[in-house]
Amino acid sequence: MFSVTPFDQLAPPSHDEQSRQQFVSQLRKFVMADMSGEMRTAYVRDVEAPFEQRQGRKPRDGREVRRLMLDHPYFKAWSALRYSAQEMTWWSVMPQVERHLPELIGAARKEAEADGPGSLRLDPDLGIPRDVSALDIHLMPGCFHSEHAAGDVAQGAVYTLGTAVFGGALKLRSERKGGVGASIAHWLRLTRPDFRPRKLLDLGCTTGSNLFPYLAVYPGLVGHGVDVGAPLLRYAHARARSEGLDVHFSQQNAESMDFADGTFDVVCSSFFLHEQPVKSTRKILREAWRVLKPGGVMVHMELPPASEADAYYNFYLDWDAFYNNEPHYAAFRALDFPQEVARAGFEPGKYFHTRIPNWGTLREKEFEDCVLGRREAPAHGNGASWFIFGAWK
């Protein structure tokens, strides 16, 4: 899911740190793949079947499943381990980042002072939204915005290296790099071969992992990324530079940006909207519509809405809302996506949503067959496929 840039390699782990990270990756895989499968079996056997016998129906929705599962020993064990693995993910990279921090800050500063490609524009006066500053989202200590030194990049490094540990063992074998950005870019290339985007904007870009792949699929494309976290953007900019990519990062709130109307051919995001309160999501969708050119596309990778999942999967997906400091997750998934997109200004007939396989998991021909509707994409879960929604303007 994650491609290592030369900049990330400035902070190599020690032998012991690397083996700890491998352990955490394997623990995550054990919890998310092996244990999750067994928990579903336990649910059907111990909870759903007796419930159906008593009530003459299956549990109605994710909330009902959750009420029934809360006391199940398998859920308790799974949940506790998942929580611990989440914390351990960040802890496993923090010593490495702390040790290399002076070099990382120095190298990022040098990149920021050098001439293009790309640029970095920070705004020290930008207020950090409470939904970022008041809690450690994903249990990552310091969240996305904290700064511990002048020119700090620590949160960018912890997020980038930590997410590599996070999904490390779940990656499926492939020669090609996968991930959300690559998957959407190839979906776009295959489904709209005549579409030639020149300018793309990624909202809540963090350190650019899901922005950079678009530039590989569309040579000449100029990337823009906005985020509220300065340490992320410094790190993202240095990563882009180390790859020679033309990406312009700016510290802005996606609810209200300084780009002119109709600037971009593509406005995208990944893993972003579910961290917003509903009122912010609405402002962000409206702002995406404003900065998009007529004929352009808005596309967001997100967790599937509640309406696209069964009761058990809704219970399963909403875990993060209760235990991973993502309090808006369930309210976001309960939204009517087509209605929200129409409310933002898009014509209702221009809405789409679909599930696309992870680029890099399937063979190229299989990926193509899925996105062109000749075969079904793999079921959602553990990065095998992505749910995307959006609209053409």
Ligand SMILES: C[S@@+](CC[C@H](N)C(=O)[O-])C[C@H]1O[C@@H](n2cnc3c(N)ncnc32)[C@H](O)[C@@H]1O
């Ligand atoms: C989970 S991360 C997104 C991950 C990233 N898109 C990726 O694929 O690697 C959410 C990001 O949104 C940023 N963010 C939160 N609220 C924001 C806002 N109102 N405007 C811009 N960025 C925001 C956070 O700082 C964080 O970097």
